[in-house]
Amino acid sequence: MSSEDKFDCIVVGAGPSGIAAAYTMAKAGLNVIVLERGSFPGAKNLFGGVLFTTILDQLVPSFWEEAPVERHVISRRFCYLTKESQVGVDLMSQKYAEAPFNNSFIVLRSKFDQWFAQKAEGAGVQMLTGVIVDDFVCKDGKIIGIKARGEQEGLYDELYADVVICAEGANSMLAEKAGMRKGKSLMSSHNRSTAVKEIIRLPEEVINDRFHLAGKEGTAIEYFGDAAGGMLGSGFIYTNKDSISVGVGCEIGDLIENKTRLYDQLDYFKSHPAVRNLVRGGETVEYSTHMIPEDSYGAMPQLYTDGLMLVGDCGGFINSSIFHEVTNLAMASGMYAAETVIDAKRRGDYSAQTLSLYKTKLEESFVFQDMRYFKKFFHFIQNNRAFLTQYPTLAVEMMIDLFTVTQASKKQIRNKLIIKFMKQVNIFKLMLDMAKAAWVAV
Amino acid sequence: MTVDMKDYLKEPKKLSLDDRLYLVTRNLSKKSHIEVDQAKFKKDPLKSVLTICPAKVYEEHEENGECKVNFENRLECGTCQVAGREYVKWKNPDSGFGMSLKNG
Numbered sequence: 270m271s272s273e274d275k276f277d278c279i280v281v282g283a284g285p286s287g288i289a290a291a292y293t294m295a296k297a298g299l300n301v302i303v304l305e306r307g308s309f310p311g312a313k314n315l316f317g318g319v320l321f322t323t324i325l326d327q328l329v330p331s332f333w334e335e336a337p338v339e340r341h342v343i344s345r346r347f348c349y350l351t352k353e354s355q356v357g358v359d360l361m362s363q364k365y366a367e368a369p370f371n372n373s374f375i376v377l378r379s380k381f382d383q384w385f386a387q388k389a390e391g392a393g394v395q396m397l398t399g400v401i402v403d404d405f406v407c408k409d410g411k412i413i414g415i416k417a418r419g420e421q422e423g424l425y426d427e428l429y430a431d432v433v434i435c436a437e438g439a440n441s442m443l444a445e446k447a448g449m450r451k452g453k454s455l456m457s458s459h460n461r462s463t464a465v466k467e468i469i470r471l472p473e474e475v476i477n478d479r480f481h482l483a484g485k486e487g488t489a490i491e492y493f494g495d496a497a498g499g500m501l502g503s504g505f506i507y508t509n510k511d512s513i514s515v516g517v518g519c520e521i522g523d524l525i526e527n528k529t530r531l532y533d534q535l536d537y538f539k540s541h542p543a544v545r546n547l548v549r550g551g552e553t554v555e556y557s558t559h560m561i562p563e564d565s566y567g568a569m570p571q572l573y574t575d576g577l578m579l580v581g582d583c584g585g586f587i588n589s590s591i592f593h594e595v596t597n598l599a600m601a602s603g604m605y606a607a608e609t610v611i612d613a614k615r616r617g618d619y620s621a622q623t624l625s626l627y628k629t630k631l632e633e634s635f636v637f638q639d640m641r642y643f644k645k646f647f648h649f650i651q652n653n654r655a656f657l658t659q660y661p662t663l664a665v666e667m668m669i670d671l672f673t674v675t676q677a678s679k680k681q682i683r684n685k686l687i688i689k690f691m692k693q694v695n696i697f698k699l700m701l702d703m704a705k706a707a708w709v710a711v
Numbered sequence: 712m713t714v715d716m717k718d719y720l721k722e723p724k725k726l727s728l729d730d731r732l733y734l735v736t737r738n739l740s741k742k743s744h745i746e747v748d749q750a751k752f753k754k755d756p757l758k759s760v761l762t763i764c765p766a767k768v769y770e771e772h773e774e775n776g777e778c779k780v781n782f783e784n785r786l787e788c789g790t791c792q793v794a795g796r797e798y799v800k801w802k803n804p805d806s807g808f809g810m811s812l813k814n815g
Contacts, residue, residue, distance in 0.1 A: 306803055306806070307811065308738075308807060308811055309811075311812075311815055312811040312812060313787060313809070313810065313811065313812065314812070314815050315812060315815050316815075377814040377815050378812070378814075378815035379811075379812045379813055379814050379815030380814070380815070381815075382815070399806040399807050400806065401803050401804075401805065401806055403802075403803075418805065418806065439789070440787075440788065440789030440792070442789075442792075442801070442803075456789075456792075456793045456796075457793060457796075458759075458793060458794055461790070461793050463763070463765060463788060463790045465765045467731070468814045469723075471719060472714045472719070474714050475714060475716065475719045478716075509814075512814070521763060521790060521793060521794055524762070524763055525757060525759040525762070525763055525794060528762050529762070530762055530765075531765045532728050532731065532765055536725075539723065545722075545723075548723055549719060549720060549721065549722065549723060550718060550719030550720055550721050550723065551719070551723055552723075552724075553723075553724075553726055553731065553734065554734060554813075554814070555734055555735070555812065555813060555814050556731035556732065556734050556735060557735070557786060557812055557814075557815070558765040558766065558786045558788040558790070559788055560788045560789050560790050560793070
């Protein structure tokens with residue numbers, strides 16, 4: 270092994286977590302290489318649309334002045350859809366229109382990740398694209414490097430490092446290979462969702478008019494209920510500069526059970542009466558799909574071992590609630606893993622015991638505190654389907670009935686609603702469910 | 712305002728999946744990196760890869776019931792190897808091959 274082939278750290282994958290890790294280490298003077306399988310950083314990277322940026326702002330202060338962001342989010346809407354109706358909450362604040370813009374920016378990853386990777390390169394990171402990492406190099410039970418697919422079939426090029434940070438994303442084959450995902454944390458149809466998304470081009474002026482925006486203001490809308498055909502999932506619209514991102518994501522298990530094809534569900538969503546006027550006249554210019562981890566705090570993969578740490582989607586960092594903030598968790602995990610490597614280098618020890626500092630940093634931060642807080646949320650909805658469809662649908666129907674203008678007196682309408690409610694809901698089950706929900710909330 | 716709003720009142724064009732797949736930039740390898748264990752596929756009552764794949768990579772052969780792999784369609788999300796863990800063997804495409812996103 271020549272010294273040129275040995276790095277302080279090899280990072281596998283140039284997404285938000287991998288680049289945040291590499292950038293942090295390079296700034297501290299470490300010799301870091303990032304290996305990316307796409308032909309450029311971002312070529313194979315995808316998300317719905319909102320980048321949450323408290324960590325990014327720490328890494329690159331006032332990054333929005335130079336980064337390719339589409340818009341900053343001044344409004345968020347959460348809507349529940351039934352077949353013909355919508356009830357929603359609309360959140361808009363002038364507060365969000367001023368720096369740091371509520372740390373929420375709509376970006377297109379292909380452009381943004383390239384910029385972020387260039388920042389890291391500027392700090393001294395070596396960025397190697399088109400490299401397919403198929404396995405790790407182990408010695409005495411420790412990971413000491415990676416095996417990249419060579420030009421000839423079956424032959425591998427080896428690269429060595431004191432530590433490998435695996436940031437290969439939700440489809441974490443390397444994590445399974447290294448034995449970091451076993452049992453409950455193996456990728457399965459109940460801890461992975463899949464989403465499809467279309468980029469639909471519309472002129473900037475039309476978007477501003479249609480979504481009540483001006484200048485660089487953007488909106489993020491999420492749709493539940495009928496958007497996902499009653500399955501565990503949601504639909505979304507995010508406004509880019511001169512296009513909108515429109516998509517639907519569902520738990521894989523639900524899609525299998527319902528035999529629903531995601532692109533059919535997306536077509537259905539786009540034609541829903543509450544959505545079709547928002548996508549009208551647009552031209553679809555890109556179709557893409559992405560798997561999303563829904564790992565829960567109690568069933569996460571092993572995050573570190575001798576010579577290896579997992580970050581980002583690969584490590585299952587996800588806030589399974591309406592807050593998402595996944596990109597922020599990804600960058601935070603990358604930064605904490607990097608700080609752990611910097612500490613390990615100072616000690617000259619890369620054992621699991623030293624790398625456990627990574628976990629301590631996660632525990633002390635919003636990352637694990639939020640994940641722990643929301644750990645029951647996803648399972649609760651998975652196991653109490655009435656909250657996903659029956660209760661909200663009934664609530665929407667009752668609201669629509671209440672506001673339907675007739676010559677019946679409001680008292681008559683109210684009485685009718687009470688009867689409708691009593692007919693459709695088992696009051697004891699409802700009380701029991703509410704008690705369970707309260708238990709999860711606290 | 713420079714745009715004519717009337718142009719944007721039309722119903723969107725209905726797109727087939729093929730229309731959509733055609734929009735993705737690809738560099739196609741000659742070799743598939745997806746293998747299907749046909750015996751296990753045939754035994755799977757759900758045959759979930761047929762409906763779960765957002766790019767219709769998997770199709771059931773009408774005559775012999777085997778699973779055809781249209782690997783040129785792939786969007787590299789990995790859903791099939793989670794849904795069809797027992798019989799789908801999935802590998803990343805070789806360097807320089809597969810799909811690239813212009814927007815992401």
